Amino acid sequence: MYRFLLALLLSSSTLLAQQQTSVDAVTFAKGIQQPGIQVFDVRTAGEFNTGHLPDALQADYTKKTEFNERVQYLNKTKPVYVYCLSGGRSSAAARWMRENGFQQVVELEGGINAWKQAGEPLTGVSEKKPQMSVATYEKAIQQKGWVLTDVGATWCPPCRQMEPVLEKFLRENKQVTLVKVDGGNDVELMKAIDAKGLPTFILYKDGKEVWRKQGVVELRVLTEALQR
Incomplete structure (x- = not known):
């Protein structure tokens, strides 16, 4: 009987912990130190560039198309720690994520404001660069042979997913030169080359565009593009 009650108590405590969806900054900071955690910033790109949590991914919750496109590249079976400036947007985003199959979503109470007040550090404070x-x-791109342009950003979930694919592609195709365009900074260039989303890949041969794709691309598709 004692063992049964103890097991019931432990089970109830575990369930309560799992149901705890909003935590203070100190608890949030400890939580994101666990392996396999996904940190998700749902503020605007401009806010993100004023400083963000370490290793955070970003999607603007107020831009529904952007949010819905990027959130699909998060793993629904792994915990997601989500935050915004003060808690409103992250609460709405977390509710949407739970309703759409994410198993564990933890919100930062008070957002970045509370994080700063707790003395927790931010990273990625952008200095304006040309x-x-x-x-x-x-x-x-105007060179003989193959050039692949990668328009992306480290905080973009599908861009992050593409990193190992690109690394393998370049290892297997050493004749290809990679040109990286910063999707968070080189906005005028993005307009000039008509790159409307992240990531965007453009393949050139002898300076002429021969192939383009927006979004996640399989290694096979990249390799086949070289046959053009």
Whole structure:
């Protein structure tokens, strides 16, 4: 009987912990140290660039198309720790995620404001850097042979998913030169080359565009593009 009651108590405690969906900054900070955790910033790109949590991914919750496209690249079976500026957007985003199959979503009470007040550190505070010019880009792609442009960002979930695919592609195809365009900074260049989403891949042969794809691309598709 004693063992039964103890097991019931432990089970209830575990269930309560699992149901705890909103935590303070100190608890949140400890939580994101666990292996396999996904940290998700649902503020705007501009807010993100003023400082964010370590290793965070980003999607603007107020831009429904962007949010819905990027959130699909998160793993629904692994915990997601979500935050915004003060808690409103992250609460709405977390509710949507739970309703759409995410098994464990934890919100930061008070958002970044509470995080700062607790003395927790931010990373990625962007110093304004010059954008890549169209002339610089044109010079990079105007060469004999193959050039692959990768328009992406480290905080973009599908871009993050593409990293190992690109690494393998480049290892297997050493004749291809990679040109990276910063999707969080080189906005004028993105307009010039008509890159409307992240990631966007553009393949050039002898300076001429021969193939383009927006979104996640399989290694097989990248390799087949070289046959053009």
